[in-house]
Amino acid sequence: MSHTAPARIAYLAAEYPAVSHTFILREVAALRRLGLEVETCSIRRTDPVHHKGDAEAAEGKRTFHVLNTARNPKALLAAQKPALTQPKTYFSALRRAWSMRAPGIKAALYQLIYFAEATVLARHLQTTGITHLHGHFANASTTVTMLAAELANIPFSFTLHGPSDLTDPARWRLDLKVARAAFVSCISYYARSQAMLAAHPDHWDKLKIIHCGVEPSRYAPAKALNTAPEIVFVGRLAAVKGVRLLFDAFQTARETVPDLRLTLVGDGPDRAALETAAAPLGDAVTFAGYQTQDAVADILARSDMMVLPSFAEGVPVVLMEAMASQIPVIATRVAGVAELVQDGTSGFVLAPGDVDALARAIVTLAQDPARRAIMGKAGRAQVEADFAIDGEAQRLAALFRNTHPDHPRPEGDAF
Known part of the structure; x- marks a missing residue:
């Protein structure tokens, strides 16, 4: 036929x-x-x-x-x-x-x-x-x-x-x-x-x-290293994304790396409650709201790592965007995440809900710029090979x- x-x-x-x-x-x-x-x-x-x-x-x-x-x-x-x-x-x-x-x-x-x-x-x-x-x-x-x-x-x-x-x-x-x-x-x-x-x-x-x-060409490799390590989260501000867990891990990590900063890109039903929860962290946490694709690319290029502690996912495109920007990612072992992120190579893949492991992974990357650079390059290569639109x-x-x-x-x- x-x-x-x-x-x-x-x-x-x-x-x-x-x-x-x-x-x-x-x-x-x-x-x-x-x-x-x-x-x-x-x-x-x-x-x-x-x-x-x-x-x-x-x-x-x-x-x-x-x-x-x-x-x-x-x-x-x-x-x-x-x-x-x-x-x-x-x-x-x-x-x-x-x-x-x-x-x-x-x-x-x-x-x-x-x-x-x-x-x-x-x-x-x-x-x-x-x-x-x-x-x-x-x-x-x-x-x-x-x-x-x-x-x-x-x-x-x-x-x-x-x-x-x-x-x-x-x-x-x-x-x-x-x-x-x-x-x-x-x-x-x-x-x-x-x-x-x-x-x-x-x-x-x-x-x-x-x-x-994703379009890898849209994402420039991350630029000069920050004096204070910058963490970025991109996603809906909803319970499924595990942002409250991220706050707990972030606070624990700051006991070792006190100058850590966190930017949350996105909006959603939990934003008001999350802003209240983040208030004790002061200006170390920034809520950036919704952003254009180009603005997200710029934020990623200024960041040192992406953290996505979700309780449920498909294969998050935001992780692809971060990897295309040559920054390492920390994500949870749910659904198809491990098909994208190679644990120990392009980032860390952790058990969902494990706040201590999340804090340790953040500290590890925050204290090791050379490892971040190696992981970032590995992530970019994988996206170009398997996840280019x-x-x-x-x-x-x-x-x-x-x-x-x-x-x-x-x-x-x-x-």
């Missing part, structure tokens, strides 16, 4: 562009550089705080927003026209949405909402001539992706990340999504293993390793090009 490249690809995310998901923006840009037409769609319109840079602002303007359209009664009604013109397809997708519901009235209501969103998106896909739909994260937005692709009669695929889309694979019917997808882009071997656990072995060959990636985009583009527009799907409602 001959294979043809999809003429037009659409990407769907729950929120796009978003500060915490710049890897999607990079992936889209890299695919476009390879000559693929990629349209972007988002369930919700993101707040302007997510549009810090020119690229983010431009993407925000060109992205189709499902809920904004669905709030227009005429547009929502028009999206239900296939109930009359293509009843078999329409009601098959509706039955599938209903069959995926979790127990409870609220869960059932959400499935109907996802179906309504899918009808609006499907109409947009057909109007704009989209021939392949790709989602990011395997939870609600990929439920919409799968249903919209069925309504529009086009193939779909999705990227499996973690941790959020791996915490409850039964609820989000990861097995069904893998079965019906043309392929699944797994960001790590860990993510692929969890998909293998959920999916039938007949579909394991669809599970492909495609890393999230252009190489990952080429692999993803090949998957899109090898997906036939008439990709067969399972028939009926067996799933």
Whole structure:
């Protein structure tokens, strides 16, 4: 059977562009550089705080927003026209949405909402001539992706990340999504293993390793060493990132290296509480808030180490950015982190929640500039070899090009 490249690809995310998901923006840009037409769609319109840079602002303007359209009664009604013109397809997708519901009235209501969103998106896909739909994260937005692709009669695929889309694979019917997808882009071997656990072995060959990636050229090697060692944390200020643990380790480390400084880049629901918790540390801790990609690169270039003591992760792109900046990283041994960071070579990989080990690792790097430099160079080399976005985009583009527009799907409602 001959294979043809999809003429037009659409990407769907729950929120796009978003500060915490710049890897999607990079992936889209890299695919476009390879000559693929990629349209972007988002369930919700993101707040302007997510549009810090020119690229983010431009993407925000060109992205189709499902809920904004669905709030227009005429547009929502028009999206239900296939109930009359293509009843078999329409009601098959509706039955599938209903069959995926979790127990409870609220869960059932959400499935109907996802179906309504899918009808609006499907109409947009057909109007704009989209021939392949790709989602990011395997939870609600990929439920919409799968249903919209069925309504529009086009193939779909999705990227499996973690941790959020791996915490409850039964609820989000990861097995069904893998079965019906043309392929699944797994960001790590860990993510692929969890998909293998959920999916039938007949579909394991669809599970492909495609890393999230960075542009190494964006990140200049760290500059002159600081008199006072600078630690940087980049991420959402949320419980899962372990920032309170970082404060405890930082305070302990300062007993040995009193001039240590810590900058936190990012924002989130825990910021106010974390600012209160950090108050006893005075001006040794700086909250920098959200920053553009270029600003983050500048901060990394002025830092001596990155620390990310998360309790759950996928494969953190911020660690790739730090490694591309030739600074060592300290991270926790969760999910796919050890696939990126080589313990003792490009940084330290520690047991999650071990504040004493975290403090010792910080002190070790703070007191050994030569070791920091060696680790930094090793990290940069690994990112260039395995996590550069252009190489990952080429692999993803090949998957899109090898997906036939008439990709067969399972028939009926067996799933």
